[in-house]
Amino acid sequence: MSDRVVLVGCGNMGFAMLKGWLDSGALEPQAIHVVEPAAMLRQRAGELGVHTVAEAGELSADLNPRMVLIAVKPQAMAQVLPAYTRFAGDVTFVSVAAGIPVALFEKHLGDKAAIMRVMPNTPAAIGKGMLVVYRNAHVTDANAVFINGLLKTSGEVASIADESLMDAVTAISGSGPAYVFHFIECLTDAGVTVGLDRDLAALLAMQTVYGAGALAAQSHESPTKLREQVTSPNGTTAAALDVLMSEDRLEDLITKAVEAAKKRSVELGKA
Ligand SMILES: NC(=O)C1=CN([C@@H]2O[C@H](COP(=O)(O)OP(=O)(O)OC[C@H]3O[C@@H](n4cnc5c(N)ncnc54)[C@H](O)[C@@H]3O)[C@@H](O)[C@H]2O)C=CC1
């Protein structure tokens, strides 16, 4: 069986995953064929040494890929899939699209097609992603091992046996980096409000999120315990947390945001 891989769509997410495979050495650039209609994005991928084409018809008929990873927008999926039916066979199709259920892939690719859904996030570009996997019964164990090996180059991999959880997964880890980036923006702006110049405020906000995230990931203590370690009785942190935590203000806001993301994922799946 070949280790050739086709990556369909090399935008934000596709490129992040491509970087993970290449930076880790898990795949040789020559094993990867990128289909990307946008010339600038095709050139960006080509600079990494991979094969690039603008459309599926340009892929060699005897390519025999082991995996076709589809990273196009959910709204484009139904239009994109028919061009890949010719690869159905030993290949496993992997979709990273929010919302789109396995049933839609089976409708276009046949009900015997091997399909995996993966919900990654953009920190995959530096090997720090969170990737959650759901697969249908037609993915062979050998292909699942091969693909899991590739996914692990992008970060932590977890799997779910209930596809309906994918909407909640998307709302937490798929979209989650944007919530954190927005928190950095807010902390930076707040720093400016209390008198720091913007560059210093941005450095403090970014390094604080980076350091706190790394500490939470590496420590044996819970986030609750780590929070308590920062919070001196009647000190500065307690004053701030009174604002964030009284009446669960931040938790309520985050829950509302996550519920909105989950709802949108469900809608995308029905589009
Ligand atoms: N951006 C993110 O953080 C995450 C995105 N996703 C999913 O990844 C998918 C892609 O999202 P992004 O990368 O953000 O979007 P994007 O717009 O950056 O990338 C999509 C790419 O697909 C290309 N494309 C369009 N039609 C095509 C075709 N017929 N053949 C090949 N390529 C084609 C576009 O030119 C574009 O470069 C979406 O389904 C999204 O739900 C999943 C998790 C996180």
Ligand SMILES: O=C(O)[C@@H]1CCC=N1
């Ligand atoms: O915003 C979106 O729809 C995609 C899915 C998860 C992150 N980005």
